[in-house]
Amino acid sequence: MTTSSRPRVNHLGRDVSSRIPAWDAVPGLVALGERDEAIWALAAPYLTVRDNDAHSLFSYGLAAALLSQLPEANEGIVLPAILLHDTGWSTVDEREALEAIAPGGGVPELVLKHEKEGARIAREILTTVGLPASDIDRITEIIDGHDSRPDSMSLEDSIVKDADKLWRVTPHGRAVVCDWFGIDDDESLRLCAYRAYSELFTEPARAMSRALVAVGSMQNSPQLELVHQREQS
Numbered sequence: 001m002t003t004s005s006r007p008r009v010n011h012l013g014r015d016v017s018s019r020i021p022a023w024d025a026v027p028g029l030v031a032l033g034e035r036d037e038a039i040w041a042l043a044a045p046y047l048t049v050r051d052n053d054a055h056s057l058f059s060y061g062l063a064a065a066l067l068s069q070l071p072e073a074n075e076g077i078v079l080p081a082i083l084l085h086d087t088g089w090s091t092v093d094e095r096e097a098l099e100a101i102a103p104g105g106g107v108p109e110l111v112l113k114h115e116k117e118g119a120r121i122a123r124e125i126l127t128t129v130g131l132p133a134s135d136i137d138r139i140t141e142i143i144d145g146h147d148s149r150p151d152s153m154s155l156e157d158s159i160v161k162d163a164d165k166l167w168r169v170t171p172h173g174r175a176v177v178c179d180w181f182g183i184d185d186d187e188s189l190r191l192c193a194y195r196a197y198s199e200l201f202t203e204p205a206r207a208m209s210r211a212l213v214a215v216g217s218m219q220n221s222p223q224l225e226l227v228h229q230r231e232q233s
């Protein structure tokens with residue numbers, strides 16, 4: 001349990017903890033396995049700019065959810081690729097990195113640079129961790145082009161691209177995008193949701209996007225605003 005998830009109050013007034021299901025009895029919970037923990041330990045230092053570390057972890061969770069719906073995909077390619085895909089932003093100046101992805105065009109050369117450098121860093125890390133050479137080739141091929149390549153080379157490539165884009169319509173993604181561009185949550189939702197549907201490759205990702213965007217819409221609805229005001233008065 002993280003510090004922020006500790007309860008503030010117990011309205012019921014008695015302990016229900018013995019009735020909470022065990023972690024591995026619950027479908028859909030996600031944790032990094034041993035291989036991915038080793039990759040993450042080496043990747044995290046390259047992901048400290050622009051919330052890329054949290055972005056990569058949330059995208060990892062989304063990739064795992066997509067894999068549960070697309071079991072024919074190779075998780076050994078998808079999960080390392082999603083953890084490492086944005087390590088290349090560490091080689092781009094942080095201010096320039098925001099210009100690179102700003103609405104209205106961005107800077108394509110810098111997007112290409114983060115993909116190429118990310119593939120290079122990923123190859124180093126995966127070699128250290130000891131993945132088979134053929135897997136390393138496939139993973140780095142996906143990373144090199146994950147944003148700029150408009151089509152998909154494989155189901156694994158599709159899942160990585162979809163998990164990356166889906167993050168934008170999560171609560172964390174929307175909040176980060178608000179601060180990137182000085183926009184409010186409603187604007188951030190519109191900006192993010194605009195691309196996180198029509199550009200998705202897999203049907204499960206489109207369904208997840210619809211659900212996340214629907215929840216975000218209700219979060220910004222005038223009716224929920226009144227509910228919050230009533231709760232505070």
Ligand SMILES: [Fe+2]
Pocket residue numbers: 085086114146147
């Ligand atoms: Fe990227």
Ligand SMILES: [Fe+2]
Pocket residue numbers: 055085086164
């Ligand atoms: Fe990304």
